Structure formats: structure tokens, C-alpha cells
Amino acid sequence: MSGIGSDPFSLDEEIGGEAETPSPAALRPQPVTVPSPAAPAPRIAEPPVTKAPAPKPTPPSPAPEIAAAKAETSKREAAKHKVRRGRPKLENPKKQITLRLDADVVAHYRATGRGWQTRINEALRQSSKLGGSQD
Numbered sequence: 001m002s003g004i005g006s007d008p009f010s011l012d013e014e015i016g017g018e019a020e021t022p023s024p025a026a027l028r029p030q031p032v033t034v035p036s037p038a039a040p041a042p043r044i045a046e047p048p049v050t051k052a053p054a055p056k057p058t059p060p061s062p063a064p065e066i067a068a069a070k071a072e073t074s075k076r077e078a079a080k081h082k083v084r085r086g087r088p089k090l091e092n093p094k095k096q097i098t099l100r101l102d103a104d105v106v107a108h109y110r111a112t113g114r115g116w117q118t119r120i121n122e123a124l125r126q127s128s129k130l131g132g133s134q135d
Contacts, residue, residue, distance in 0.1 A: 094121075101120075
């Protein structure tokens with residue numbers, strides 16, 4: 001080998017001397033130890049398990065009978081003050097029926113305006129001698 005850089009893999013001339021040739025034993029592959037798959041994994045030390053102190057028991061509720069009585073009283077009070085919505089109930093509510101009347105009778109009462117069905121009811125009461133209206 002001559003000159004620097006003639007062989008890019010040669011370090012002999014750059015270091016300043018001839019490289020030692022390794023012995024044949026050094027060139028042999030060295031055995032590699034591979035753990036067997038059946039070998040147990042190394043155990044990692046775990047911190048000791050400590051028990052937490054038991055929670056203190058809660059004291060029993062003072063007088064559960066009193067709490068039940070209060071709940072029942074509040075239900076009764078709510079029922080007394082319940083808001084009723086809509087039209088109040090009548091003592092004698094009207095009965096809804098289907099009645100067939102002549103067309104000219106219906107036209108006559110409708111022409112009198114709102115309340116024509118009430119006026120028909122009053123006319124029927126008078127003709128049947130049942131008395132005044134029962135609203």
C-alpha cells in the first residue's frame with residue numbers, strides 16, 4: 001500500500017505503523033447467551049402493601065321516625081295547596097249528546113249569536129216544564 005488515501009479502509013499509514021493481525025481464535029465468533037423462553041422473568045421488588053385504616057362508622061340517624069313523620073306532613077300540606085288548573089268543576093255538568101234538528105231551527109238559533117246552544121237548552125226546559133236553567 002502506498003500513499004495516503006489509496007485505500008480508504010486502511011488506517012495503517014494514518015496511524016503510523018502496520019496493523020496487528022488478529023489471531024485466528026480472535027476471529028472466531030464468540031458465543032452469545034440468549035435467555036431461554038421458559039426462563040422466568042426477573043422479579044421486580046414491589047413496595048409492601050399497607051392497609052388503609054378502616055373508615056369510622058357513621059352514627060345512626062337521630063330518630064328516623066321523626067324524619068318519616070315530617071315527610072308525611074309535607075305530602076299532606078302539598079295536597080292541600082295543590083293548584084287546580086282549568087275551569088272549575090260544575091255541580092251539575094252538562095251531558096254531551098248528538099241531536100238532529102231541522103236545518104231552519106239551527107239557522108234561527110245560530111243567527112241569534114253566541115250562546116245559541118244554551119238558548120236551545122232553555123227552550124227545551126220551558127217546553128218540558130222543567131223550570132229555569134240549572135247552571
